[in-house]
Amino acid sequence: MTEKKVGFEFRERLNKIVGGNHHNYCYQCGSCVAICPAARFSDDFNPRDILLKTLLGKPEELISADSIIWKCTNCYSCYERCPQDVRPVEVIIALKNICAEDGVLPPNVDKFSDTIAKSGRSVVMTSTVNRRRAELGLPELKDPPLNELEILLE
Amino acid sequence: MAEKIRVAPFWGCMIPVKYPQMELSVRKTMAPLGVELVDLDGFSCCPDPIYFKARDKVQWLTIAARNLCIAEQAGLDVITMCSGCTSTLQEARFLLAEDENLKALVNQKLKKIGKEYKGTARVKHIVVMMRDDLGIERVKSSVVRPLTGVKVGIHYGCHLLKPSQIMHIDDADYPSLLETLVRAIGATPLTHTEKLLCCGKGCMDEDMPLQMTHEIFHSMESVGADVMGLICPTCFNSFDMGQILIARKMNREFNMPVIYFCQLLGLAQGFDPEEVGLHLHRIKIDQVMETIAASETVEIVVR
Known part of the structure; x- marks a missing residue:
């Protein structure tokens, strides 16, 4: 069995970026997916899934120049809809800031x-x-x- | 004459550089409404809420705060003509009010150029100023040629309304601001299924943005819109140039003129299409002008 561990180091790093700390409030309800135009028009974009990977502190798939996060339309519908004030789009932008820090911006x-x-x-x-x-x-x-x-x- | 209003226009980048016809329409239509535009020196890019913000949120906030300082020093409120600028400046105001530490950090940087952000200048998109500060009656009374019979498919775009917690403009799900303004100039606003869909510009994908603009046109066409009315130069780029791309890549022609609200207002105030820069658009508006001319003839006959 593989060991299941939450990567708190990554989450703490994200907490330091403006708006990154709101990822902690996500309870995975999926309201963001229902309203997301990028989820509607693609097979693989899913804001809830991005938040789950973030909560698990597993950034490997997210922090890169060809990461799925760059398909976010920045429309702010998820921010509008989220019942937990996660501001998912702002968490995604905070993840992009980490891409910049790590030198992997598109x-x-x-x-x-x-x-x-x-x-x-x-x-x-x-x-x-x-x-x-x-x-x-x-x-x-x-x-x-x-x-x-x-x-x-x- | 109603009271004159003095505001500082924040033109942004897309409008003055790429689509100066929109700036022209704003400058032309504000005088009849009793709005004095006080051009301030020193504004930079807002900066843009998609890419620059993706690189460094603190830098993004700092440059936004610097722009707001200029209006604060002049003692004027800012009006924006672009939804992106509205979003950046308004969100900067929100974040700097929400987080004292962030405000201190930004002000520490601004101190190096002799500025301090206080948060005293308000930011409003020009259509919001029309509704809230001028009032719809004043807009109506500036109309000399109502756009009777022109069916306007409304596109709100995203950043004018969302997040409503920050923007405080309208109900983000059932907005009425643009419908009210379109009615004020005598035209007919049309609601349609994809009225609130994003234009797709901020999405970094080959196909998705075009699919999204296609859906919006399809939705507008199916309710019989003559023109698309919008309030953002980035959306305009998606739809005006976008129609050429849709024709080329998806083999589908909509041929629907895309018109910035102040250009529609300008037509209603009696300006010729060229006077509000409509000759610079890729999709021409001849058909719309015929509709307006036809309704004018009818009115004369009736009278």
């Missing part, structure tokens, strides 16, 4: 975040943007103070 997430950190915008500015805006009679877009962002993101 490359596009890392790249997108870098764009925001370096330019202050999520959409890349090109030389045509202000020209198009001028044609519509809109004011010129100025860069946000990047030095401030740099200090804050140190």
